[in-house]
Amino acid sequence: MIDFPPSIQNLIQSLKELPGIGPRSAERIALYLLEETKGTKQRLVLFLNEIGTKIKLCPRCGFYAEDRLCSICLDNSRDKHCFCLVIHPIDVLKIERTGAFRGLYHVLGKKISPLEGHDPEDLPLTQLLQRVDEEKPKEIILAFGTDAEAEATALYIGQVLKKRAIKVSSLAMGLPAGSGLEYADSITLSYALSGRREL
Amino acid sequence: MIDFPPSIQNLIQSLKELPGIGPRSAERIALYLLEETKGTKQRLVLFLNEIGTKIKLCPRCGFYAEDRLCSICLDNSRDKHCFCLVIHPIDVLKIERTGAFRGLYHVLGKKISPLEGHDPEDLPLTQLLQRVDEEKPKEIILAFGTDAEAEATALYIGQVLKKRAIKVSSLAMGLPAGSGLEYADSITLSYALSGRREL
Structure with missing residues (x-):
């Protein structure tokens, strides 16, 4: 034919x-x-x-860059004392688009994933820890999502970072914006309860 | 941002x-x-x-070609007495994929469309008529679809071709395959009635 x-x-x-x-x-x-x-x-x-x-990856934070460093690392107005640790380069933009974070980023590139053969030892922590020792941030926010692999990664990295006496936090879990209780699953709802805030 | x-x-x-x-x-x-x-x-x-x-258009029939002519015009086993006239090059493949036609094609390239400023005189008929005079097909099938512009084009070209004493036919209208009466609109159904076939 x-x-x-x-x-x-x-x-x-x-x-x-x-x-x-x-x-x-x-x-x-x-x-x-x-x-x-x-x-x-x-x-x-x-x-x-x-x-x-x-396009290459910024040698300092791992976000997409065309110059020597990415446009975030080159921006002197950013808060250098707060790092946001993400898994993928695109996660940087997701957080940038909220307008709610003015610190610096660090892209991990992978998460712990036994199915894909990524053990905790395979995480590229050497570069992260070297940067932490050099730049001495006061707080590191783990912005990893809430699937099992992301949570395992957060748990592992949290332990490593806490040994360095840095404040480590992770994104809040709870109800998504603009949604009623009827659409929330019970795990989300239990997180929303335990993380309740006083009005 | x-x-x-x-x-x-x-x-x-x-x-x-x-x-x-x-x-x-x-x-x-x-x-x-x-x-x-x-x-x-x-x-x-x-x-x-x-x-x-x-990729260029076959200088004989107007279908996509990489060689001097397209693969259909180069195929000596095709029935040279029957032409199928279509509007777009992709229509050739639509008909080829049925496996029900073994003749040659001619791609018109446009249809009469007052909204787009295509009048009957703008149809590229010179090339078609020259080819018809040279190759003398016995039948030309107009395979144009059933919107108003396609029907106007078929009507106009049918009149032009009939003056040359060629058998001109157009695709049958009626019920689509695998569909019940409940989905047929009344115009389709009236065509199906008037085109009924004796069993």
Whole structure:
């Protein structure tokens, strides 16, 4: 049976490797790219090449950087006494977008995950501890999420950091904003109860 | 507020230009491309460049081609006496995938569309009529869909072709496969009635 010429088939095939793109979306995008005349194709090629060459991880905190350091580490107005420890670089942006944190970040890069073969000893703690010893933050916030692997990681790192007499905290658990009690599961609700605040 | 470095923002921006890709999908795909190590990024760049340079429209029928002619026009086993006239190149594949047609195709490229400023005189009929005069098909099937613009195009082209004493037919209208009467609208049902076949 006749199909697309090979180079269109190749493009569809590699579009299907992207997350959330199925066979029909891949075909639709490929046909769009074939017919468009607004330069999307050229821009995609340019920027795909650029992220490959320009983007690296900030050697100090692990967030995405184009310069010597990332834009957060280069910002002198940040509170240098408070670190926020996250697992993935994108978590930095999640917290930045709240506007509620003005300190510095440290991206761990992985969490304890027995299924993926990441034991506690595999966590990249040497770099974190070296930075902590050099920059001497007063508080480190563990912002890790609440799945079992993230909690195990927080527990382990918390113990390590406390030996250095640093205040270690973790994100509050409780009811999400804009939601009634009827949607909260009982574990969340029990955390909300035990973490209640006086009005 | 801190955001992604410029080159990641640029990539997200151009991914958002693709059909069916919203801001969240674009961000997810960009982050996937940043972290993947399986070569998807390089393949995308390669094949995006390739469709730009290798793919052209077959000068005979208008389908996608990498060679001098498309693979259908190059196939000597096709029935050269029957043409199927379609509007878009992708329509060729839609019909090929049925396996029910063994003739040749001709892609018109546009339909009559007053809203987009395409009048009947703007249809690229010169090339079609020249091909018809040279190759002398016995039958031309108009495979245009059933929206108002497609029907107007079929009506107009049918009149032009009939002057050349060629058998002109169009796709049957009626019930879609695997569907009950309860889902058919009354226009479809009236076509199904008037086109009924004796068992």
